Amino acid sequence: MGLRCITTCKLDALKSVCLPNALSDSTTLVNGENIGSVTNHLSSNEEMASGRSEAEKSPEVNASTEQPSGGDDVSEAEIRKNKGRLKNGRGRTQSQGGRAGKSQGFPPNSFDRVLLDAPCSALGLRPRLFAGLESVISLRNHGRYQRKMLDQAVQLVRIGGILVYSTCTINPSENEAVVRYALDKYKFLSLAPQHPRIGGPGLVGRCEFPDGYVEEWLKPGEEEMVQKFDPSSELDTIGFFIAKFSVGPKD
Template identity: 40%
Template sequence: MDLQSWLSKAPKYTTFRINKLKHFDSNTLKNFLVAQSKELNSQQIPKYYFIRPDCLVLEQWPEDIALEQTGMEVVVDALCAAAVLRGAHVFAPGILGLPANCQLDERVAIYGDLEGHCKRGLKVKYEGKKLFVGTGYLKKLRYDLFDNGVQPRGSSPSEPALDSMWVGSGGPTKQIYLRHVCFSGEQDHTFSRNVSRSRVTCVNAFAFDSTKLYSAESSGINSGPPFPINSFDKVLLDAPCSGLGQRPQLHNKMTPKMIHTCTVTDEENEGMVVWALDKFPCLRLIPAEPLLGGPGLADKGLSDEQRLMVQRFGPTIDSLRPSEEIYRDSIGFFIAAFTKIPAPLATLTH
């Protein structure tokens, strides 16, 4: 499968990190899926299993599931449609078109506007290029969603306007909210709340400019950033990126030529590894174990030995290290690991 086609499809496998500090009952998940299978008139439920004690994999619903589509169509923007295909509900900011005669809790068909031509507040059927992404139940009317029929009223972001029930491509029908700890660019108070909810007591959260984290005048790490040199044994960097691996990419404007050269993805991945090794001689690339994804792309500045140390999750099958389907049909991402080479000790002379 070429990269453009791969990006436009929802992943077959969705993984969830289980918070081991909280109780997780797999029977609750099974009962939830069984209840939804009855709504979908399906004799099967998606497969789910653990590939690690804290890593749950949920596969797609069977592709032959089909619900009778209603005549009522709700049009959402491409970003919202992609989120629905990943299992999300529909929230007010993503809605573009909604018929005037819809009723609360009415089942509607959800379509994504693929070209961005649908006018916000549309009342009639949209005839532009669109993609059916699922069905849902209406939880808010036009009055709740639009001012003067056009502008969003700013409904509470915590209240969905549509409960998505089924995803057209067979993806998970609802998001399973399993909290885990990660480092990101969120504000300190937001991250701190997540840490508290996860019952994690060994994490301190700081919102700080990462380009100013080092200071030779800092006395230690207890008071927070900036920090002195060699303060930490390990650093996990979740760097800003284009997010192209978040499938499906219904709003992506990449051309086949750009896809052929993979300019965006290798510049953000292999290219950054090459840059880091060249810029910082004290860094050495090490295997990003466990190595589950495929190797780095060829002819992007890394030797075969270095390509085997990184891992790429995407549609490419590389004979250098073939990867299983579960790691090719997930979202796309890239992992590299570095170690810092200790500075040589000064030689004493007499």
């Protein structure tokens, strides 16, 4: 594919699109100058998906991490950060081979392909090492930030490109309903065939919730275009969902 290296960057997926003129001439998309201030404190899906980092919630913590770490004056935040590193390792943003740079986002149509492996309720994970408290309503609400992320991802893919949306959950609100949203809102998107095809079909139809809310899923003919992995099937996989979209002319 002609790939020579992969540049990693840390960026809020809910704010991943920037206007071309928002980038100053002297600023690169992935700003290496700021690498020193990249931290790895965003740990929970909910925290990131909410669009609010821990640093935003606690400005004093963020400010104190800016202190030099070598002197006697080690802040509480620095101690906490080091404890976290001991527990969790260096983290993906600082793994060997270079740190992730900060990104200001990318102009529309910047990418041939985008994979939105979205944060989700993770109902398909096996073994399940944690059990989040979910209700019918909270399960439905995951779709809200997933749709917002998809709105951003759609803008980033150029015409003729590919967008893949995936989750590790079996919850239709986060899978089929997000696909329905994408296809209904962005007429230039179409479901593309997937190879290899190992998973089963998606769910066709709609669901009426006890509070009257109606959620639309796939239409007949669309079910075989997505792949749904059922963790209770003989395939012996985790629960997973994949939808692949072709991006047509956006006008």
